[in-house]
Amino acid sequence: MNSSGKLRIEIIAVGSELLTPYYQDTNSLYLTRRINELGMNISLKTIASDNLDDLIYCFKQAQQRSDLILTIGGLGPTLDDKTNEAVSASLNRKLIFKKEILHQIKNLFRKRNISMPSVNKKQAYIIEGAEILNNKKGTAPGLWVEFDSKIFILLPGPPVELKTMFEDQVLPRLLNLRQGYQSRLVLKIVGLTESKTESLITDLYPEENGLEMTILAYPGQIEIHLTGFSISSLKKAENRTLKLSRLIRDRLKEHVFSASGEKLEEVLGKLLSRDHSTLATAESCTGGLLGHRITNVPGSSDYFLQGVQVYSNTAKIKLLGISEALVETHGAVSQEVAEKMAERIREKAQSSYGLAITGIAGPGGGTKEKPVGLVYTSLAWKNGVKTDKNLFSGNREIIKFRSSQKALDMLRRFLIKRD
């Protein structure tokens, strides 16, 4: 424990592949989130190779500095799986053969109609004095090893095995060590820059202990992560985040589109479903991304009827019946063409709404008058049409994403204003 009485907790991910440029440990993000929820922080993360001597050295150092050590991976049946062996050596404890574990592993293979390969016998050896954590999703048992009022928790590497074992068997045991309660809330924002968001809520940065606010910026989207702590109850932690989230929502109003993790296209889908409305799209520079995002939502066939990707001018003229003269006079990237695209696809599809995007995604194709990033987004409804002129920054893919985000958001704002 450190001077403040907090447990020192560390995570060690084992595997030489995690020390190459190809793979990255992501299990630790999940473990961190779940452990944070018990009011505990992670002090250190280590990624170690399969080398036995290195592993023993690494585990010995960990024993000195931490109270709780979670290891990930290296529990498999092959020669390069050495976590078990290394922890036993670092603790100076024997590996003991457990008949009942061998039995379980053999059963698992029998269910799959294969006989157990002899290498798997290795997984039936466990560290003396350890508690076994059953693996419902694979052959490698996990271990809970106590020593000198400290704990090693050995978890398998495959994410589904690790998560199942952690939820079922580690979390209940960790509750005894709980140092508090954490509540988390994420507000998602569209239509504001990071600096604008920050300036609107800068005086709301919590000063009290037990409440944290983090602003994360992504292309076309800002997230505000709120974390509340309480030593005594989850309710108190939740009240803290809820109170702050209400203050933030009062400031940011309709720019907040979600407080429950939903994507913009999901929020829009719910609004369309609620109204029994339908939608059609006409895309130029986004090339289909808008329709792709809309149809990523299960059940979108209830409201998304059709779209056109009118990439060439000919397509704009022939598929949507926009007059050649209009395209020639104003150019394909213009308010006039965007408007017509939205109106015509709505008429064609006989949908409640039409969304259209035309712009220059780059890297080529920009001019002084119409630079890369210039994008018109249009929304047509029964009695009207509205067009926004945008100048987006970023590379081709980011400009495409920002364009689709803006189009989705135009319709979302239209639908919530009608409430």
Next chain:
Amino acid sequence: MNSSGKLRIEIIAVGSELLTPYYQDTNSLYLTRRINELGMNISLKTIASDNLDDLIYCFKQAQQRSDLILTIGGLGPTLDDKTNEAVSASLNRKLIFKKEILHQIKNLFRKRNISMPSVNKKQAYIIEGAEILNNKKGTAPGLWVEFDSKIFILLPGPPVELKTMFEDQVLPRLLNLRQGYQSRLVLKIVGLTESKTESLITDLYPEENGLEMTILAYPGQIEIHLTGFSISSLKKAENRTLKLSRLIRDRLKEHVFSASGEKLEEVLGKLLSRDHSTLATAESCTGGLLGHRITNVPGSSDYFLQGVQVYSNTAKIKLLGISEALVETHGAVSQEVAEKMAERIREKAQSSYGLAITGIAGPGGGTKEKPVGLVYTSLAWKNGVKTDKNLFSGNREIIKFRSSQKALDMLRRFLIKRD
């Protein structure tokens, strides 16, 4: 050095935010790749918090176990940037004020027309005896600190600053420590499963030292990463990977679509450009993803004319003029409808080729006869049409991706067979 005479190299990423569920160190993947190219491996990676005592302890342990220690981050001007201080304490060396560095930092701010905030003065203190690594992209200087024939290399956290500094100033110094040469080659494969790929080349797994083969599986795509080493020359390393890649390509033939990092849509774009051919698409379950991927390639307006997202049956009938009877008899997800979609969009767009996709992306909408994952992909050309029936696994987004991958690949195979 370890027993085999290899330098022990480790990376320490500093920053409390890297110990939350929100952020992940990615700088180390880049550093690993570049260091591997010098014939050297990474033995350990650590992610440490901003806590000064923890950092000093961590750096002291690192000094004991490694020859070369690269640190990332914690060089900024704010209170929680403590890497400099911690390394100096761990080495028992003083921090010394350098007038010329303060001058450089002040100049940098002057160029941006702002006066230097007083906190930045801290960045002008460097560890006694260290060499300064200039930062061309920011204010924080890096450091090269030699001690007991070992080396600390302190790098800034923002990726663009880290990469520029590493390329310009660290790599040239590391060349003296070079332990060999590495060459890397990635073969990308479509149309084969991981196990099929593995079975076709399993006897080609290199047994010699100095050559490695790794197979990575992604939805709809397999990658084979080849790494060749040589102690004496890059040419020798390259020859090793090239020789092996030729053997693999002889086995996997047209399933290999790239050996130079290109995406499938880029390879297809080059083939279409070469032939001065054009393309139009008709998508149902992919909802625009196919067009989105095609138009992610800069210059795709040269060959991509238009697309339609015919999500509803009405759209299939009205937009593409497919007969209602055909849709009713065979269903929207059928060979007959897929074929007509490809033919009709080609006619409509007057393009060289038409690609069509219709299927069930799930999670709902499946039946016993037509389950989730059933997808028909069609290619139409001047004199014919070809349709494939696929049964894809995965969630909605993965089925959509696999479907688009298959459609792109049908046309790629058609174009290379004409060669």
